[in-house]
Amino acid sequence: MLRVRVLGDLAAWRDDVALDLGPGRQRAVFAVLAMRANQVVSREALIDAVWGDAAPAGADGSLYSYISRLKLVLGRSSQTLTSTRSGYTLGLDPQALDVHEFDALREAAQLAWNRRDTTAARAALDTALALWQGDDALGGVDSPFATLHRQRLAELRLAAREQRAEVMTAAADPQAVPDLRDLVRQHPLRESLAGLLMTALHRLGRDTEAIDVFDSTRRRLVETLGMEPGAALRRIHDDIAATTRARTGAPNKPKAFVGRKRELEVLRRRLAEVRQGHGGCVWIEGPHGIGKSALLAEAFADTEIPVIWADRRTINEVESAGPAVIVADDLNDASEQELLAWHRLSKIAHGEPLLVVGACRPLPRRTEVDRLRAGVGPGGGDVLRLTGLTSEEAAQLAGNRTDQSLVDLAAGNPQFLAELVDPATSTEEVVLRRTSLLSSRTQALLRAAAILADQFDLADAATAMGVPVTDLVGAVEEAAEAGFLTEVGHLFKFHHPAARQALTQNR
Known part of the structure; x- marks a missing residue:
């Protein structure tokens, strides 16, 4: 059985015996055939992949010689490398090419992550990354094809390392911090890595260090690229800066708030019921920036009832003590334990003057979150799904001075609209x-x-x-x-x- 490694120095084995793939150009030809295993690769495509625009006049003859030598190395009787009028084909079991195994393991990790099985996701990613036997893919091969795929595979490797760090962060693994610090040092302008490191530090109660990461990343971005951090990283910073282990009292009302009349009526009715000694549960969902937090701040800003804004990390520590309101935001990324804690509090609310509120994004879907949501309505709670503002509401929010095209582009998303009308962006x-x-x-x-x-x-x-x-x-x-x-x-x-x-x- 022929096996091929491209994740590291290019190498091939037959029955565990290493094969001599020959000099540079010959190895470059084999690399193309291996990466396109079981496909017919035309002579023209091979010449372009190996030489690019610098193909010499005798490239056809050289290619013929390389193919002939590779057939000898692979064994002419094995029919591993075959020739047709259309080109050449390297027959290879998909499982015998390490990059195919790498892709399959990354897919398995993603499926496990989607169902929040951190153990399975971590195991798949560990196995995938262990396939790499060097710093660069297609090591020892110098060709336009190799350069292109070396860059592509390096990005996939980095993405796998980043996802592994994300899985470790979700599992509260302390090793996530040193791993992420190493990644941030290697890729100082990659904001997603800085955001993960900040989140990992925050989950360990090291908020000062997390803010320091943001500040240093911002300085690098401004000095190197002349740009401020993106919305995602700024939001992580703002969440950490605004969050303590648990805080009472609603945040300040938004400076401008329009629409959401029905949703405000539901939340204020629920507050009135808490005052009368009755509890309940409210589920709020909508995409990024649609105004979930703004709605809650507007509804609870002036109430005399204690409001506990619990982040995912502290929801397990919140004890019921009505009358009170407990708000758990961003349940999409909550662990199974945290979701169970929210479920427990929602059940307690049936018998106590306690209003339990959960907010989340509807996508991507999680079975555990969908199950919690499905139990809210039949249990006597309210499910509020926030959609985009109307054109009139969006224009009002923008101050009626904005180009209508920007209002249309925002599709009713308040945060999107606010960013679009900002003259600095x-x-x-x-x-x-x-x-x-x-x-x-x-x-x-x-x-x-x-x-x-x-x-x-x-x-x-x-x-x-x-x-x-x-x-x-x-x-x-x-x-x-x-x-x-x-x-x-x-x-x-x-x-x-x-x-x-x-x-x-x-x-």
Whole structure:
């Protein structure tokens, strides 16, 4: 059985015997055939991959010689490397190529992470990263093809390391901090890594260090790129700065608040019931920036009832002591233990003057969170789903002085709108920041969709991305929820051309 390693120095074995793949150009030819195993690779494609624009006049003859020598190395009788009129094919069991195993393990880790099985996700990522036997993929190969794939695989390796750190952070593993510090040192301008390190420190009660990470990252971004941190990193900073282990009293009311009349009536009615000695439960959901926190601050700002704003880390420590309001925000990222604690408090609220409020994003979906949500309504609670503001409300929030095009682009999302009307930011910058808050699969879908027709079929996007169309169901749902895509019959299109333009220009 032939086995090939590309995650490190290029190497091949047959029955555990190492094969001599020959000199540089010959190794470059083998690398292309291995990475495109079981596919016919044309002579023209091989020459372009190995030499690029610098192909010599005798490249055809050289290629023939390399193929002939590789057949000798692989064994002519094995039919491992075959020739046709169309080109050459290297027959290889998919499991015998380490990069295929790496991809499969990353996919398994993502599936485990989606169901918040941190143990399985960590194990899959550990195994995937252990496949790397060097700092660079396709080591010892110098060709345009190798350079391109070396960069691509390096980014995938970094993404796997980042996800591993995220899993460790969610599992409260103290080792996440030194691992993340190492990653941040290597990639000082990667804001997602800085955000993870800040979150890991915050979960360990080291908020001062977390703020220091933000400050140093901000300085590097300003000095190196001339830009401020993005919305995601700023939000992590603001959450940490505003959070103590538990704080009473609602935060200040938002400077401007419009709409949400029905939702305010529900929350104020629930407050009145608490005053009368009755408890209850309210579930609030909506995408990033839709105004969940602003709604809660507006509803609870002037109440005399104690309000405990519990972060995910402290929800296990909150004891019922009515009359009171307990708010747990961002339940999407809560651990199973924290979700159970919220469930326990919601049950206690049936018999005590205690209002328990949970807020979360509807996507990506988690079975445990969906189960909690499903139990709120039948249990006598209220489920409030926040959607975009109307055009009139959005214009009012923007002060009626804003270009209507920006109001339309925001799709009713108050935070998105506030960023768009900020004169210090460009539309393109804001769009890119907003897409960075979405899952990696959804970001990839939007980038692919940006170069398709104005209205596109999901199957076309799947083909462009090289994935099954079924893999994009959740991504297109999240993109629509975030206000980027709109369904038109069986097709999809961008809600606003400015979003498409920004993504096209930054491919």
